Amino acid sequence: MLNKLLRENPFVILDGGMGTQLQANGLRTGECPELFSITHPEIVRKIHRSYIDAGSMIVYSNTFGANRYKLAECGYSVREVVEASIRVAKSAVENTNCLVALDIGPIGQLMEPTGSLSFDEAYDIYKEVILAGKNADLIVFETMTDLSELKAGILSAKENSDKPVICTMTFEENQRTFTGCSVSAMALTMQGLGVDALGVNCSLGPEQLKDVVSELSHWTTLPIIVKPNAGLPDPATGKYDLLPQDFAVSMVNHIVPTGAVILGGCCGTTPEYIRMLCQALVGVKPVKISTQIPSAVCSSSRTVLINQPRIIGERINPTGKKLFKEALRNNNLDYILSQGIEQVHAGADILDVNVGLPEIDEEKMMVRTIKGLQGVVDVPLQIDSTIPKVLESALRVYSGKPIVNSVNGEEKSLESVLPLVKKYGASVVGLTLDKDGIPKTAEGRFAIAKKIVQRANVLGISNDDIYIDCLTLTASAEQEGVMETLNALERVKNELGVKTVLGVSNISFGLPNRELVTSTFLTMALQKGLDLPIINPNVASMVGAVRAYKLLANIDKNSVEFIQAYNNTSTPKTPSTQNHQNISLDYAIENGLKKEGAEITEKLLETLSPMDIINNYLIPTLDKTGVAFEKGKIFLPQLIQSASVSQACFEVIKKKLISENNNPVSKGKIVLATVKGDVHDIGKNIVKVLLENYGYTVIDLGKDVDYEEVVKATVENNVRLVGLSALMTTTLKSMEETIKLLRKHCDCKVMVGGAVLTPEYAKQIGADFYSKDAKESVDIAKKVLG
Amino acid sequence: MITLEKLDYREALRYMGFQDGKADPNTLSMLEECEKSVLENSVPRYRYGVFDISETENGIVVGNTDLILQGNAIRKHLENCFAVVLMCATISGKIDALIRRTQLEDMSKAIIINSFSSVAVEQLCDKAETEIYSSLGKLYENCYKTWRFSPGYDDLPLSHQKTILDILDTPRKIGVCTNESHTLTPIKSVTAIIGLSHTPVAVSKRGCVCCRLKNTCPYRKAGHHCAE
Structure with missing residues (x-):
């Protein structure tokens, strides 16, 4: 009508x-x-x-x-x-x-x-x-x-x-x-x-x-x-x-x-x-504008045109990353989001998001991650999963036009993935493989690409929204395959009129000086017409290869982007980079020297055990700053600066333990949540930083958390201490309800905090502890968990 | 349109617990950068309306609207007033995103940015008030004004938030909403009720007596005020 x-x-x-x-x-x-x-x-x-x-x-x-x-x-x-x-x-x-x-x-x-x-x-x-x-x-x-x-x-x-x-x-x-x-x-x-x-x-x-x-x-x-x-x-x-x-x-x-x-x-x-x-x-004629919609993807606030090489950051992916896997198992969303922010700072235009791990609920984690990333970065996202249901749940909550990673030439994949791409108006990565695996020759891969493009076109997906991946094989194992990939890429680009995408890091696996091999391969691929390199943007030479290519190919006009990226030679404004031979760990912590703190910890690990460092260095210093905070000698920003250094030290210790296949140290698990209806969570996040500093594993449920979710996390993880925060008088009711439900199902202690709470009210709603600030929450944790 | 050019450092430091503008070198060294990002991400907007008021048994009826202001505190606040300015101001959701992002990058910076953002919305309210008075025109010339009273102070119900926002059409006009728990979103937003009177109003400022935090407030414990 x-x-x-x-x-x-x-x-x-x-x-x-x-x-x-x-x-x-x-x-x-x-x-x-x-x-x-x-x-x-x-x-x-x-x-x-x-x-x-x-x-x-x-x-x-x-x-x-x-x-x-x-x-x-x-x-x-x-x-x-x-x-x-x-x-x-x-x-x-x-x-x-x-x-x-x-x-x-x-x-x-x-x-x-x-x-x-x-x-x-x-x-x-x-x-x-x-x-x-x-x-x-x-x-x-x-x-x-x-x-x-x-x-x-x-x-x-x-x-x-x-x-x-x-x-x-x-x-x-x-x-x-x-x-x-x-x-x-x-x-x-x-x-x-x-x-x-x-x-x-x-x-x-x-x-x-x-x-x-x-x-x-x-x-x-x-x-x-x-x-x-x-x-x-x-x-x-x-x-x-x-x-x-x-x-x-x-x-x-x-x-x-x-x-x-x-x-x-x-x-x-x-x-x-x-x-x-x-x-x-009357008598006015409509103006016909002939519009060719550019090839592009977007978040709600940033549109990325695929008219020149654009970097897809590959780091949100657990493959081969022990820390990332651990973060997924612990539902540690902050870790994943930080990886996103870091890549954007390093130059990523788009972020690939893969949170697949057999032992977790990938669908739930994917939705949480997509929502979380949308709140902290503005680049478009590439939804990466092999499970159509995961793709669809992510496509629903994604705000913008994302990329689906991926479909391949197999019938089952074409039938399940392409309709989703069409329904949600996404772009799609097409992998040139099928039930027989990856064809050895450029010809074989081109044939699969052609099939994918045809099938997508039938559904109304335009060539501008199809990104074909001709798949990188490892040079050390299949040296003759390298040029097959690049030749297939060139043909796909020129003959099928679609865009191309390629994960390049695989190329150098098993070789020395990987960085050199990978960045050279990347440059070769760009020259063949690669639009979307999937790389680790935190490696300067990789982003550098893309930037230099854009300059040399006359895409980066007047070298504006290149100069902007590299002309800034001023040294970063860290307070001190003096020879840290002379400074102690407690000095670094008390003075907010993050980098130095991490380096000293690394040194100490050569002679001391992780627990020694935690118990004899980190915690005494933190206690000292905690007391100074309590006495009003230092204030919140300083307390948190110290905590951040200590956090950096912990990261070093954790990395070492994980690399030696030891379990990370933990003094016990604590569930933290800002209660249902409340969206003010900075206080809870401050408490989290401090608790983690003391070696507790925090299961952070975020803000506006349903009562049941708190109970579920507490039961599932066998948690003995739960921390609840609320800022509004109106959400104290939620706090009370959450505590009631916890009492029914769990045997745990509950500490509560937040601006409008008083010790009397905490008691009244059935909490075990009232925590007046972040420091006190640590004291409570020590009491309950030791 | 109001622009914010400079934020009050002393006030921001006070929100963080520092007194008299004194702080440690690390914190001081971060102030300028944090102020800059707050200013860059603030989009100041406000709405207001002027309404006659009448006192009834149920509370103070605001103009031809459904808003009846309840409680003793607002009755006292609006003593001898013939009208109120209802206002709502925000520095936008971009600030929420900035605070979220910075918490993941550097929590101590996030604390500073959070404090500066609170300062920013208060400065916006001050500027908005000046603009409002100058646009009120003849009828309100030479009026006396009370300080800004907000839902949640003393016994003025927080549930007034939604009605005030509806009256000012803020969801549509400046993007400020509330939810079931009457939280204003974006987070750095303020609603306020300012009384207009033909006779001088008590000069009392926002003080501890009407504050819900009076029992646990760290400033108060240390013998200070947050409204100076």
């Missing part, structure tokens, strides 16, 4: 503001507008009618905030409100060709990790609205600012309705939404998910939105929607500055030339604005 409208009209006209109209008819500030569909249906109908009379071809139902969160205290169910709203809109369009769109706005809470709303909750909330609004002709999401929330909504719509789905987000003049989502990220993600039209609404007037829409037209081939405000509001009165006639003229002059064809108004616009808009559009 939407398509019919688009075919038959040069422009499809939407309606204007609903809220302002309702207010003009008696709605009070802050009151729930959607209830008017039940209490005053005749007013809502009248407003719809006046828009239809003015020329609207689609009216938005009065359901913008009709979700279970916003309607919580209004006395009506979502179903009642949505059904009433659709009913009244449907009665308004009777005997016209006008369509009714089920209007859906943001839920009203921020999504994780800044807020506490999870992807699954958002999906469910939207599902309820979509099912209740099934009689609408199409579904529209508008005024969205969080790409992740919008994605939850779109998936919910696609999976629970067969109606067309359109969406608009709200951008500011800097071309970002409040949550930092960019125009290109919105377009790439939404077009990938298969929406029918997309665009922008609210925030600004037509003139100020011109550049946003123009940018959008470079990133999508779908019909573009623009629903601006009636200009800019006066901050004191809230009145908008464009009159209906000016608005209409501005739409024709500024918005139509960008190629937009679905037009309407948002805040401050009335039926008069729509009438004027229709009049102004």
Whole structure:
């Protein structure tokens, strides 16, 4: 039906503001507008009618905030409100060709990790609205600012309705939404998910939105929607500055030339604005923009064009890494996230994410890792797993357009992976192997690549989104295979017109001077046309090879990137790099000298046992700084600086133990969590650093943690001490509930802390210990665990 | 639009526990860099509205809205006031991301950044207040203003947060939301109620009496105040 409208009209006209109209008819500030569909249906109908009379071809139902969160205290169910709203809109369009769109706005809470709303909750909330609004002709999401929330909504719509789905987000003049989502990220993600039209609404007037829409037209081939405000509001009165006639003229002059064809108004616009808009559009022809969407992937805030070599960081992967495996087993997300941050600093454009380990729940860990990484880095991610279910769970929660790693030429793989790639609008890595293994020759690998490309094309996956991996074999074992890989890569690139990807580190396995071999091979591959090298970006020569190649191949124009990367010769600002022969470990710890602390520890390990170092060096010094903190001689930043040095020392000890196949030292396990409903977790994280310093293994469950999850982790790990933190008076209740549940299922001690807690209250809610600060939590741990 | 150019070091240090702007060399050496990243990642925004108020048995009714301010503290705060400014300010979710990331990189830096971010949102509120008064116009000229009172102080319920945000349409206009536990998100956001009066208001500042942390507050124990 939407398509019919688009075919038959040069422009499809939407309606204007609903809220302002309702207010003009008696709605009070802050009151729930959607209830008017039940209490005053005749007013809502009248407003719809006046828009239809003015020329609207689609009216938005009065359901913008009709979700279970916003309607919580209004006395009506979502179903009642949505059904009433659709009913009244449907009665308004009777005997016209006008369509009714089920209007859906943001839920009203921020999504994780800044807020506490999870992807699954958002999906469910939207599902309820979509099912209740099934009689609408199409579904529209508008005024969205969080790409992740919008994605939850779109998936919910696609999976629970067969109606067309359109969406608009709200951008500011800097071309970002409040949550930092960019125009290109919105377009790439939404077009990938298969929406029918997309665009922008609210925030600004037509003139100020011109550049946003123009940018959008470079990133999508779908019909573009623009629903601006009636200009800019006066901050004191809230009145908008464009009159209906000016608005209409501005739409024709500024918005139509960008190629937009679905037009309407948002805040401050009335039926008069729509009438004027229709009049102004008489005789105006839509502008056809021919858009070739660039090959790209994105997070919600960063788009990476695949138009030159881009580095995929390979370090988030347990293969051959003992520390990483240990982190996975202990659910130590922070370790994994740190690996991500480190690679981005080193120059990675994209991060590969592989958390597969037979003994863990890979699906759960993958989702946690993807969510966690999205909260701390802005580069796009490559989801790496051999299990389709893991891929799909990650694809759902990924905010942006990711890469799926990988599909191969085997029938089973093609059948299970490619449909996921299509459904979620991702790019995909195609491995040139099949049930018979990796073909020896370039010819064989090319044939598999061709098959993968054909099969992907049939499903509608374009060549720009296919990255073929011709697979690196080890030179020491199959020396003649090296050129086969590179020749296959060249043919795939030139003859199939797709992009290429290659993990290069394998090449040098078993050889001396691996770095030299690997970086040389990388340069050879780049010369053959490699687009996406998968490397360890922390090795300077690897990133260097890519940068130098880009300079020499005239991609890095005027050597800007190269100079920026290497011209900065100033020495880092570490407080001291004096000869640490002369300084002691306790001096390093007390003065926050991390690097020196680690080096001294390494030296000490040559003559002392790990436990000696911990008990005789680290802990006494930490005790000393702890006492100084207690006495008010030093303050939190200093305490934590010391703790960070000590942490670095611990890392050295841990590495040594693991390399000798010894178990890492632990004085016992402690579960830490910021309770359900609370998103303030810096306090809990400080406690964690200190506890780890004293040799305790912390199972950090994060923030906003369900009661059951605390109990589960405590039981599963046989934990004797649980630490709970809460910052708000309102979340102390969650703390109490968590303790109650712990008492039912576990035999453990509970310590609690957080700004609003008092020792009396701690006792009242059944805690064993009140911890006034991080230092005291260590004292408690010593008491309970020794 | 308000921009923040300089953050108060002394105040940031006080949030970390240091007194009189004195701190150890390591902390001092990190201040400039941390201030810079907070300023770079802050996107200051605010919303406000002015509403007449009337006192009823149920509490103080705010204009033609559903907000009825409850409790004794706000009644006292708004004594002799004829109107209130409701305001909400935020330095945006980019700060949340910055704090999250920095905690993984360097916890002591994260503590400093967290303190600077709190300073930043307070400075934003100060600047916003000045802008608000200058735009109020004739009707409110020569008014006396109270200090900023927020839900959660003393006995003013935190549950007012959502109503205030709805009235100011903050989720849509500046991206500030709340959740079931009435936490404001992004984390460095503030809502406030400022009373307007034709007669001088008590000059009392935000003090310990109305503070929920008064029993465990480290400043108070050390004989200091956090509102000077």
